[in-house]
Amino acid sequence: xxxxxxxxxxxxxxxxxxxxxxGLITFSSRAYVAPExxxxxxxxxxxxxxxxxxxxxxxxxxxxxxxxxxISDAPPDEDAVGKVTTKKELIKTTxxxxxxxxxxxxxxxxxxxxxxxxxxxxxxxxxxxEPKPEEKKPDPAKEDPIAELQKKLExxxxxxxxxxxxxxxxxxxxxxxxxxxxxDPAQIQRDLDKREPTRHELTGSALNASASLGSxxxxxxxNVATWRGAFxxxxxxxxxxxxxxxxxxxxxxxxxxPMKIDGSLAAEPIxxxxxxxxxxxxxxxxxxxxxxIVQCQVYSFMPKQQYESWKLIPxxxxxxxxx
Amino acid sequence: MTVTGSAxxxxxxxxxxxxxxxxxxxxQQGRLRIDPTEFQPVPIAITNxxxxxxxxxxVGNGVTQVITNNLKRSGLFAPxxxxxxxxxxxxxxxxxxxxxxxxxxxxxxxxxxxxxQPDGRLKAEFRLWDVVSGQQLxxxxxxxxxxxxxxxxxIISDQIxxxxxxxxxxxxxRVVFVDETGAKERRVKRLAMMDQDGANVRYLTRGSDLVLTxxxxxxxxxxxxxxxxxxDPRVYLFNIETGQREIVGNFPGMTFAPRFSPDGQRVxxxxxxxxxxxxxxxxxxSRSTTRLTDTPAIDTSPSYSPDxxxxxxxxxxxxxxxxxxxxxxxxxxxxxxxxxxDTNATYSTPVWSPRGDYIAxxxxxxxxxxxGVMKPDGSGERLLTSGYHNEGxxxxxxGRVLMFFRDPGGNGGPSLFSVDISGxxxxxxxxxxxxxxxxxSPLLSATPG
Numbered sequence: 001x002x003x004x005x006x007x008x009x010x011x012x013x014x015x016x017x018x019x020x021x022x023g024l025i026t027f028s029s030r031a032y033v034a035p036e037x038x039x040x041x042x043x044x045x046x047x048x049x050x051x052x053x054x055x056x057x058x059x060x061x062x063x064x065x066x067x068x069x070x071i072s073d074a075p076p077d078e079d080a081v082g083k084v085t086t087k088k089e090l091i092k093t094t095x096x097x098x099x100x101x102x103x104x105x106x107x108x109x110x111x112x113x114x115x116x117x118x119x120x121x122x123x124x125x126x127x128x129x130e131p132k133p134e135e136k137k138p139d140p141a142k143e144d145p146i147a148e149l150q151k152k153l154e155x156x157x158x159x160x161x162x163x164x165x166x167x168x169x170x171x172x173x174x175x176x177x178x179x180x181x182x183x184d185p186a187q188i189q190r191d192l193d194k195r196e197p198t199r200h201e202l203t204g205s206a207l208n209a210s211a212s213l214g215s216x217x218x219x220x221x222x223n224v225a226t227w228r229g230a231f232x233x234x235x236x237x238x239x240x241x242x243x244x245x246x247x248x249x250x251x252x253x254x255x256x257x258p259m260k261i262d263g264s265l266a267a268e269p270i271x272x273x274x275x276x277x278x279x280x281x282x283x284x285x286x287x288x289x290x291x292x293i294v295q296c297q298v299y300s301f302m303p304k305q306q307y308e309s310w311k312l313i314p315x316x317x318x319x320x321x322x323x
Numbered sequence: 324m325t326v327t328g329s330a331x332x333x334x335x336x337x338x339x340x341x342x343x344x345x346x347x348x349x350x351q352q353g354r355l356r357i358d359p360t361e362f363q364p365v366p367i368a369i370t371n372x373x374x375x376x377x378x379x380x381x382v383g384n385g386v387t388q389v390i391t392n393n394l395k396r397s398g399l400f401a402p403x404x405x406x407x408x409x410x411x412x413x414x415x416x417x418x419x420x421x422x423x424x425x426x427x428x429x430x431x432x433x434x435x436x437x438x439x440q441p442d443g444r445l446k447a448e449f450r451l452w453d454v455v456s457g458q459q460l461x462x463x464x465x466x467x468x469x470x471x472x473x474x475x476x477x478i479i480s481d482q483i484x485x486x487x488x489x490x491x492x493x494x495x496x497r498v499v500f501v502d503e504t505g506a507k508e509r510r511v512k513r514l515a516m517m518d519q520d521g522a523n524v525r526y527l528t529r530g531s532d533l534v535l536t537x538x539x540x541x542x543x544x545x546x547x548x549x550x551x552x553x554x555d556p557r558v559y560l561f562n563i564e565t566g567q568r569e570i571v572g573n574f575p576g577m578t579f580a581p582r583f584s585p586d587g588q589r590v591x592x593x594x595x596x597x598x599x600x601x602x603x604x605x606x607x608x609s610r611s612t613t614r615l616t617d618t619p620a621i622d623t624s625p626s627y628s629p630d631x632x633x634x635x636x637x638x639x640x641x642x643x644x645x646x647x648x649x650x651x652x653x654x655x656x657x658x659x660x661x662x663x664x665d666t667n668a669t670y671s672t673p674v675w676s677p678r679g680d681y682i683a684x685x686x687x688x689x690x691x692x693x694x695g696v697m698k699p700d701g702s703g704e705r706l707l708t709s710g711y712h713n714e715g716x717x718x719x720x721x722g723r724v725l726m727f728f729r730d731p732g733g734n735g736g737p738s739l740f741s742v743d744i745s746g747x748x749x750x751x752x753x754x755x756x757x758x759x760x761x762x763x764s765p766l767l768s769a770t771p772g
Contacts (some may be wrong), residue, residue: 035510035713043616045517177595206506227354229759232355232357233692234354235357236357236359239357240359240363240364240365240366240397240430240489241359242364242365242400242488243488243489243490244362244743244745245678245680245722245723246680246681246698246703246744247680254354268456278489278490280489280490281489281490282486283489284487284488284489284490285489287355288365290456291453291455291456292457294455294456295425295430295455313355314353314354314355315354315355315356315357315359316354316355316356317356317358318356318357318358319359320358321358321359321360323588
């Protein structure tokens with residue numbers, strides 16, 4: 001019996017067998033590669049960062065140093081277990097300025113960087129992407145040139161490459177473990193130096209879980225706007241003017257407030273000037289303002305380090321938004 | 324709160340880049356600024372007025388109650404509940420322990436004493452203290468007949484109000500209104516007068532004839548109103564003290580919507596002629612009349628500006644009732660009411676504030692009657708209250724509060740309400756029955772005679 005075999009069919013079957021077989025062998029034999037373990041990164045907004053670092057009036061005063069030392073104890077225990085004594089000796093010789101290749105681990109968690117693509121799509125928001133501290137009150141006129149300059153730089157450059165946080169996040173994982181335990185002073189120095197950035201980075205959030213007056217290592221302490229806003233808010237709570245007529249926006253009282261370093265009044269508030277169509281109403285506004293100032297003291301939240309800047313607080317009380 | 328601190332100052336003040344010409348602006352910018360956005364009443368503690376003798380206890384408590392009620396109803400003050408007081412005042416001639424009053428957040432403290440004199444008169448003394456500074460802001464004593472103790476309480480309220488706000492008070496004033504009784508179909512309307520807080524109601528007419536639109540004269544002794552008698556309705560003058568009344572002018576047609584000029588020497592009103600009505604003013608001394616408008620339209624509800632140089636009135640000369648302003652002697656009138664959200668809205672019953680800054684009106688639109696205010700040039704229109712039927716605003720003597728009447732419809736009747744010119748603090752004014760067409764008197768203690 002003669003059977004006709006279709007050559008194309010045979011060829012097709014053979015090819016399918018080959019392809020499937022190859023696939024089975026190839027895919028089944030590939031070793032399972034565990035996905036890279038990712039480091040948790042908390043993305044927080046600038047507002048949250050500001051809230052964390054802003055401090056509160058009612059908080060306790062923090063003792064920054066002990067907290068920092070606690071943290072600095074933790075990270076270095078990675079590998080040099082037996083070299084603790086040598087490390088401590090080297091701490092005193094901090095003259096070695098060579099920076100380590102950014103092996104910082106924990107600080108990474110706190111980077112408030114938003115996703116990069118947003119920055120690309122909206123170059124105008126670039127300045128905001130900077131990990132600015134809490135205060136956003138500086139003169140807008142000053143920001144503009146910088147923002148524009150950055151914008152130009154951004155347009156010239158290709159999309160921003162992974163900023164530090166990413167690199168820092170990945171690096172610790174790729175970092176191979178020392179193969180042999182040999183005494184290497186340079187390595188020790190690198191290990192020691194990497195603690196420095198750790199200290200600075202951690203002063204803000206993780207360490208200050210409880211409310212505090214803010215860290216003196218942060219920028220809040222030098223922020224004039226902070227105490228100004230707090231002072232305004234405190235006085236406003238007691239300011240209860242009684243006039244809301246159509247011409248209310250024309251009434252103002254300028255009052256100078258002499259302050260003691262403990263936040264109480266050094267003397268009675270001084271009415272420098274009053275303005276408004278009716279002198280009696282303007283005077284009543286000034287008296288109401290004085291009552292508010294006296295009643296709301298003591299302003300103990302005022303930063304003593306900057307006493308010179310608020311020794312005499314010039315203030316204007318108006319009724320612009322009364323209606 | 325608005326903050327306008329200088330950016331330079333915020334940056335540390337080290338960059339003094341501004342030119343000398345901007346020195347003042349810079350100085351102002353360097354100041355912290357506070358503009359409260361929310362109105363808050365001033366917390367005030369009002370202690371019971373001490374009795375000079377055991378028999379004066381009731382009147383002392385009564386005065387305290389009237390003062391407390393006045394200040395609270397003004398919306399500018401928040402009297403503190405006496406149950407919260409820490410200190411008991413036993414002698415008003417000794418300074419209080421201010422710390423005790425600071426503790427309960429009082430900004431001001433009122434103490435006083437009522438003593439009956441040997442001659443039968445009543446002596447009222449009071450002191451107003453600034454709790455924060457510990458200084459006395461005001462202190463007065465008055466003598467009066469015992470039956471006028473309420474008026475003394477109103478005068479003391481005005482003193483406190485004026486010292487704390489810088490504005491004249493309005494508590495020592497009266498309101499004349501139309502009292503309404505009986506079934507809706509056969510309602511009896513009488514002229515009535517009361518203190519601004521609803522006390523001391525007096526009826527001025529017997530109710531045999533229908534009365535409308537009463538208005539006080541600047542000296543508070545006379546009222547002008549419209550009455551439907553046997554023939555056409557006429558404008559009358561009524562003397563509160565003597566009870567005498569007289570017709571204003573002898574016109575052939577109906578006269579209505581009368582109002583006094585600020586000096587009290589003239590009465591301005593509408594006179595109907597055919598299907599139209601025009602504005603006329605009559606000199607009360609010479610009885611001479613002057614025509615102010617001459618249009619084929621209905622011009623009515625005139626009201627003088629406080630300086631007497633201009634009048635506002637309503638007219639349908641443009642097709643719908645709107646508010647116009649013109650010189651007191653007549654001439655070109657300028658329309659000032661333009662509704663932005665409802666072109667079909669109509670405006671009526673304009674009345675000029677004694678302070679001159681606002682014209683109050685009734686607006687009808689969108690199926691509602693609203694009471695509102697606008698500036699004399701028509702700008703800044705603000706509706707203070709809206710509803711089924713609100714009408715007939717009248718200003719308090721200091722221009723801070725409006726009173727009007729509201730009719731809920733149905734078988735009920737109208738009631739009087741007051742509201743702050745900012746739209747806050749709407750309150751029902753107590754009256755014996757239904758009430759409409761209120762007119763606020765000038766301040767009694769400030770009026771001659």
